[in-house]
Amino acid sequence: MSAVLLTAAYSYLLGSIPFGYLLVRLFHGKDVRRTGSGNIGATNVARTSPGLGAITLLLDASKGIAAVLITRMFFPNNAVLAALAGFMAVAGHVFPVWLRFRGGKGVATGFGSFVVLVPKTVLIMIAIFLAIFFAFRYISLASILTVALFPLVAWFVDPDPHPQTIVFLAAASILIISKHQANIRRLLAHTEPRFRWSRG
Numbered sequence: 001m002s003a004v005l006l007t008a009a010y011s012y013l014l015g016s017i018p019f020g021y022l023l024v025r026l027f028h029g030k031d032v033r034r035t036g037s038g039n040i041g042a043t044n045v046a047r048t049s050p051g052l053g054a055i056t057l058l059l060d061a062s063k064g065i066a067a068v069l070i071t072r073m074f075f076p077n078n079a080v081l082a083a084l085a086g087f088m089a090v091a092g093h094v095f096p097v098w099l100r101f102r103g104g105k106g107v108a109t110g111f112g113s114f115v116v117l118v119p120k121t122v123l124i125m126i127a128i129f130l131a132i133f134f135a136f137r138y139i140s141l142a143s144i145l146t147v148a149l150f151p152l153v154a155w156f157v158d159p160d161p162h163p164q165t166i167v168f169l170a171a172a173s174i175l176i177i178s179k180h181q182a183n184i185r186r187l188l189a190h191t192e193p194r195f196r197w198s199r200g
Contacts, residue, residue: 003075004084011067011085015092015109018099019059020045023052033102041104043139043195057108064089064112072116083168086113090172094179105179107143110172114150117165121154137194140183147173 020040024032028048032040036047042060046053067089068082075081093109095101115122125146132142151170186192 008088011088012092015089016096020056060108061112064109068116079162080164083165087168087172106176118154118158121157
């Protein structure tokens with residue numbers, strides 16, 4: 001098996017672990033896909049339990065981190081394979097084989113991979129995300145705009161990024177944004193609900 005196929009395979013499988021679904025099922029006996037937005041990500045999990053939402057956020061991000069770090073361990077100094085690992089981890093989260101390819105939106109997993117691939121860019125994008133979120137209280141809007149800007153900011157901020165790294169960052173960004181189509185429609189129609197924490 002070639003390095004590309006091996007990297008793609010284990011990164012996808014890591015990304016496909018549905019932590020949000022498993023946590024809500026384990027601690028509340030519910031299918032998180034049948035509540036709120038129907039998503040398995042941290043935002044929807046937090047509607048059932050803020051604590052589990054926070055844990056889901058960390059675990060989903062860890063999938064992207066792990067995929068990139070494992071690749072760097074197996075294939076040191078190969079920036080392209082590391083970027084491929086990050087993209088495939090996002091793809092696994094969005095299309096998990098365990099849930100019939102119906103997963104989350106990939107924001108946290110993308111963040112995890114990005115923080116290893118382009119750490120300087122991540123610091124800037126965190127500030128942008130928080131500014132948008134606290135100004136409007138729409139996680140979807142903050143996520144979409146931050147992800148859309150990410151490849152462009154990485155190109156200018158991180159030192160000498162490999163062109164193919166930017167390509168994989170852009171591909172991951174496009175995949176994440178494509179999963180926000182319903183949110184985009186609601187934002188344009190002014191029907192997107194603002195985020196509110198609940199107790200649980």
